[in-house]
Amino acid sequence: MVAQTVRRAAPFAAACMVLVGPFLIENRFLLKVFTFVGLNVLVVVGLAILFGYAGQVSLGHAAFVGIGAYTCAILTTRHDVEWILAFGAAGLAAALGGFLLALPSLRLKGHYLAMATLGFGELATLVFVEAEHVTGGVDGFAGIPFPSIGAFEFREPSALYWLVWGVVGVVLVLAANMTRLRPGRAMRALHGSELGAMASGVDVVGVKVRSFVMSSALAGLSGALYASVVGFISPSVFTVGASVTFLAMTVIGGTGSLAGPLAAAALLTLLQYVDALIPGVSRQTALFIQSYQADVYGLAIILVVILSPKGIAGLFRRVRDGVRP
Amino acid sequence: MTMLKVGSITKRFGGLTAVDSVSFEVFEGTIKALIGPNGAGKSTLFNCLTGFDQPDSGTVEFKGRQIVGQKPLDTVRAGLARTFQNTRLFDEMTALENVMVGAHARQRAGFAAAALLLPSAVSEDRDAANEAARILRVIGIDEWATTPAADLPAGIRRLVEIARALATVPSLLLLDEPAAGLNVPETRELVQTLFRVRDDGTTVLLVEHDMGLVMEVSDEIVVMDRGAKIAEGPPRMIQKDPSVIAAYLGEEAVDE
Numbered sequence: 001m002v003a004q005t006v007r008r009a010a011p012f013a014a015a016c017m018v019l020v021g022p023f024l025i026e027n028r029f030l031l032k033v034f035t036f037v038g039l040n041v042l043v044v045v046g047l048a049i050l051f052g053y054a055g056q057v058s059l060g061h062a063a064f065v066g067i068g069a070y071t072c073a074i075l076t077t078r079h080d081v082e083w084i085l086a087f088g089a090a091g092l093a094a095a096l097g098g099f100l101l102a103l104p105s106l107r108l109k110g111h112y113l114a115m116a117t118l119g120f121g122e123l124a125t126l127v128f129v130e131a132e133h134v135t136g137g138v139d140g141f142a143g144i145p146f147p148s149i150g151a152f153e154f155r156e157p158s159a160l161y162w163l164v165w166g167v168v169g170v171v172l173v174l175a176a177n178m179t180r181l182r183p184g185r186a187m188r189a190l191h192g193s194e195l196g197a198m199a200s201g202v203d204v205v206g207v208k209v210r211s212f213v214m215s216s217a218l219a220g221l222s223g224a225l226y227a228s229v230v231g232f233i234s235p236s237v238f239t240v241g242a243s244v245t246f247l248a249m250t251v252i253g254g255t256g257s258l259a260g261p262l263a264a265a266a267l268l269t270l271l272q273y274v275d276a277l278i279p280g281v282s283r284q285t286a287l288f289i290q291s292y293q294a295d296v297y298g299l300a301i302i303l304v305v306i307l308s309p310k311g312i313a314g315l316f317r318r319v320r321d322g323v324r325p
Numbered sequence: 326m327t328m329l330k331v332g333s334i335t336k337r338f339g340g341l342t343a344v345d346s347v348s349f350e351v352f353e354g355t356i357k358a359l360i361g362p363n364g365a366g367k368s369t370l371f372n373c374l375t376g377f378d379q380p381d382s383g384t385v386e387f388k389g390r391q392i393v394g395q396k397p398l399d400t401v402r403a404g405l406a407r408t409f410q411n412t413r414l415f416d417e418m419t420a421l422e423n424v425m426v427g428a429h430a431r432q433r434a435g436f437a438a439a440a441l442l443l444p445s446a447v448s449e450d451r452d453a454a455n456e457a458a459r460i461l462r463v464i465g466i467d468e469w470a471t472t473p474a475a476d477l478p479a480g481i482r483r484l485v486e487i488a489r490a491l492a493t494v495p496s497l498l499l500l501d502e503p504a505a506g507l508n509v510p511e512t513r514e515l516v517q518t519l520f521r522v523r524d525d526g527t528t529v530l531l532v533e534h535d536m537g538l539v540m541e542v543s544d545e546i547v548v549m550d551r552g553a554k555i556a557e558g559p560p561r562m563i564q565k566d567p568s569v570i571a572a573y574l575g576e577e578a579v580d581e
Contacts (some may be wrong), residue, residue, distance in 0.1 A: 174440035181439035181450045182432055185418075189426045192415025192474075196486075199375070199413065201401035201430025201493050211438055256417055 018165050022158035030276055031157040035229060037269045038164035039222050040249065044265040044273075045168075045175055046218030047250040048258055053179055053190030054211035055255075056105055060121030061246050064094040064216040066128055066238030068223030070135055073144045073233060085147045087224045094214045094220020097124075102212035109194075121240045128235035140234030145273055147228040160229050167225065171218060175258055187211060188256060219246075238256045241294070248297040252304050254311020263312050268297065326353045327386075328497050328528045329405075330375070334383035336369050343369040344380070345552035351497065356519060356529040358539045360563075361451045361549035362572060366530040368410065370549070371501055372531075375407045376400045388496060402430050406495035408486045410502045410532075416475035420466070423474050424457035427492025453492075460488045463525075464518055480511030486516060491522065492542055498522060500531040504538050540564070548572065 025031050043065060050056050068090035075086035104116045128135050135141060146258060147154040147163055154163045178184055186207045189197040198204050227233045249268050253261025272293065275286035289296055308315040328350040336344040344366040351357045359367050360504055372378035374385055376397040385393040405428075415423050432453065434446035461467040466484050469477060477485060483503055490498055503519075504512050512535065519542050523529055533539045538558045539546060548556040548563060550572040556563055563569055 038392040128385060177442045178436055181446050182429065182434045182453070183436045183439050184423060185426055186429055188418055188422075189415045189429075192417055193413040195377070195409065196413030196415060196489075197426070198377070198397040199401065199407050199409070200426045200489055201406075202426065203398055214436065 008270075013077035014179045015169060018169075019162075021165075022161055022191060027276070028157045030273075030279075031161050033270070033273045033276065035157070035164050036267050037308030038161070038168045039226050039229070040168055040246070040265045040269045041168050042164075042171060042222035042225070043219045043246050044216035044253065044261045045171060045258060046053045046222075047180065047246055048261040049175060049187070049218075050211050050215035051247070051250050052253070052255040052257060052261060053187040053191060054207060055187075056208060056211060057110070057247070058101070058117045058212075058215070059099065059114050059243050060117040060119075060124065061216070061219050061242065061248060062238045062240065062242035063121045063124030063225065064097055064219035065223035065242070066124055066233075066235070067097050068094045069227040069233045069238070070128065070141065071220070072224035073141045073147065073227045074134065076145050076228070077141075077143060083145070083228065087147070087221065087228075090219045090224035091217045094223065097220075098212040098214075098216025099209065101216070102209040105208050105212060118240060118243075121243050125235055125239055128238060135235070138235060140232055141227075142232045144227050144231045144233065146231070147225070154228075164225055164229065167221065172258065172262070179258065183210075184209070191255070243299060245293070250299055252297075252300050252311055254308075254313030254315075257311075257313030260311050260313025260316065268300070271296070326367055327351070328353045328388065329530065330384075330386040331370075332384035332386065334370060334373055334380045334385070336366070336373055336378065336380045342527060342552050344373065345549075346383070347549065347552075347554045348383075349547045349554065349557055351528060351530050352545075353496075353528050354523065354526065355544040356523050356542050358543040358546045359530065359549065359557075360534075360536075360546060364551070365549040365572075366426065366552040367549055368501060371407070371499060371532055374400075375405060375499060377407075398430070401493050401495075404494070404496035405499065405504065406490035406493045406497075407499040408483070408490055408501055408503060410505060412482045414474040414482055414486060414489075417473060418463075419471050420475055420477060420481070420488075421454065421457050421461065421470040423485055424460055424488045424492050425453045427489040428453040430493055439467045440444045457488070457492055460491050463484075463521065464488050464491075465514075478511075480507050480514060482516065483511075487518060487522070491527070495527060497528045497530060500529065500533075502532055502534060504533060504535040509533070512538060 021034055022031060043061060047061055050058055070092040071090040072086045075081040075089055076083055084144050101117060105113050108116055129138055154160050186202045189200060189202050190204055190207050194204060247264045250261045253264035272290050273286060274289060275281045275283045304311055327350050332348050333346045335346050336345055347370060361367055369378060373380040376395050379394060384391060387403055387405055392400055432449045434449045438446040461470055464484050466481055469481050503515055507515060508529055516538060519529060543560055546563045547554060548569050555568045555572060556566045
C-alpha cells in the first residue's frame with residue numbers, strides 16, 4: 001500500500017523538483033548543465049524503448065541526434081522556417097533514418113546488428129564532415145537561432161531549461177503509457193523470445209520497425225533542441241563515441257524500465273560536472289573524470305553486470321520487493 | 326469435419342529429405358498425435374504447418390483455406406497456435422503477462438493510441454488481462470499469475486505456454502513435445518489440461534515421445550519414420566502395427 005503510493009507519487013515529486021529547478025539554481029552554468037541532462041534523457045528514453053524494451057541494440061544513435069541537429073540548423077538559418085516546424089522536421093528526418101536502419105535489423109541479430117548500426121553511425125559522421133557545403137564540415141555550423149514559438153524566443157537559460165524539460169516530460173508520459181499497454185508488451189515479448197512472440201501473434205517486423213523509428217525520432221528531437229540551445233554544432237559531437245555513451249547510460253539504467261535509464265542518464269551526465277555540483281570537489285577531479293569518461297562508463301557497466309545485471313532499474317525493484325541483492 | 330488437411334508435404338535440407346510426401350487429416354474436436362523415432366521429421370513437418378518453415382512442395386488446408394507458405398503471424402490469425410519443444414516464454418514477464426501477449430493478434434491498440442491512453446487502448450488492455458486470468462484459472466495455474474516466467478518450474482512453464490497459445494483463441498492447437506522434461510505428476514497435470522482444452526472445443530495436434538501419454542490422450546495417431554508416414558490409425562491399431570514396431574525396435578536393421 002505504502003509502496004504503491006510512493007510509486008504513484010514519485011513521478012509527480014520528480015516533476016515538481018524539475019519544474020522549480022530554475023528558481024533554486026541561480027548559477028547559469030549549472031542551469032545549462034541540467035538542460036543538457038534533459039537532452040541526454042531524451043535520447044536515452046528512446047534507446048530504453050529500443051534496447052530496454054524491444055531488445056534491439058543500436059550503436060549509431062548519435063547519428064540520429066546529428067540528423068536532427070543539422071535538419072533544424074539548416075531549416076532555421078537558410079530557409080527561415082519557423083522553429084517549431086524545423087523541430088518537427090528534425091524528428092521526422094531522424095525517424096526516416098531510423099526506418100532505414102530498421103531494415104537491416106529485420107535480418108540481423110545481436111552482434112551483427114550492433115556492427116550494422118555502428119557502421120551507420122560512422123557513415124553519418126563521415127557525411128557530416130564531408131558534405132561541407134551543407135553541414136559546414138569540420139568547422140561546424142554556427143549561428144543557429146534560439147528556439148522560438150511565434151514571437152516568443154527562448155533565450156534565457158531558465159526558458160531553455162523549461163522548454164527542454166517540457167519536451168522531456170511530454171515524451172516521458174507518452175512513453176510510459178505506451179510501454180505499459182499492448183505495444184510495450186509486444187516489445188518485451190520480442191525481447192524475451194522472437195520465436196515466442198511470432199507464435200503468439202506479434203507482428204515482429206512491425207514492432208521492430210516502429211521501435212527504431214520512435215527511438216530515432218526522439219534522438220532527432222534531442223539533436224534539434226541541442227542545436228538551438230547551443231547555437232553551434234559540429235561533427236565531433238555526433239560521433240560513435242557519443243553513441244556508445246548513450247547506450248552505456250541505457251544499459252546501466254536497466255532493461256524494461258524508463259526510470260532506470262532516466263536516472264542513469266542524469267547521474268552520468270552530472271558526473272562530468274561534479275565540481276560545480278558538490279562543493280569541495282576540485283576542478284581537477286571533474287577534468288579527470290571527463291578525460292577518462294569512456295573508462296568510467298566501462299567500469300560502471302562492469303559493475304552493473306556483476307552487481308545488478310538488470311541495471312539501476314533491477315536494483316530498485318529488488319530493494320522495493322525486499323529481496324537482498 | 327476436417328480441421329486440417331495436410332497434402333503431400335515434402336521438405337528437403339540439401340540432400341536429406343526430412344519430410345517425404347506426408348499426408349493426413351485432423352478432424353475437428355479430436356486429439357491427434359504425431360509420433361516417430363528421433364529424426365523422423367516430426368518437428369520439421371510441424372514447422373511447415375505453422376509457417377516457421379516453408380515446405381518444398383505440398384498443401385496445407387486449414388478450415389478449407391490454403392495456408393501453405395503463410396508467415397507464422399498469418400497462421401496465428403487464421404486460428405492455428407503452437408508451442409515449442411523448448412518453451413519460448415518471455416522470461417522477464419509474469420505468467421499473466423505472457424498469456425496476455427497471446428491476445429495481441431486479436432487486438433488493435435497501436436503505439437499512438439496507447440501513448441495517448443485512448444479509452445479503446447485501456448479497455449483492450451483490461452480485457453486482455455481478464456481473459457488471461459480466466460485461461461490461467463481454467464488450466465489451474467492462476468496461483469502463478471504474478472510470478473516471472475524465469476522463476477516458474479518446468480511443468481508450469483509448459484502450461485503457461487499452452488495458456489498463451491490458447492489466448493490467441495485457436496481452432497487448432499499444435500503442441501511440440503509438451504511432456505518433454507516433465508515429471509510424472511506434471512505429466513498428469515498436462516493430460517488433464519489436454520482433455521479440458523479438447524472439451525472446450527479446441528482441436529489438438531501434438532508431437533510427442535511419451536508413449537503412455539500419446540496412447541492415453543489421442544483419438545488418432547500418425548507415425549513417421551525417416552521423413553515418411555508409415556502408419557495412421559487409432560492407438561490400439563498403431564500398437565499392433567508391424568511397421569511401427571519395426572521402426573521403434575529396428576527390426577529392419579536386424580533383417581539386413
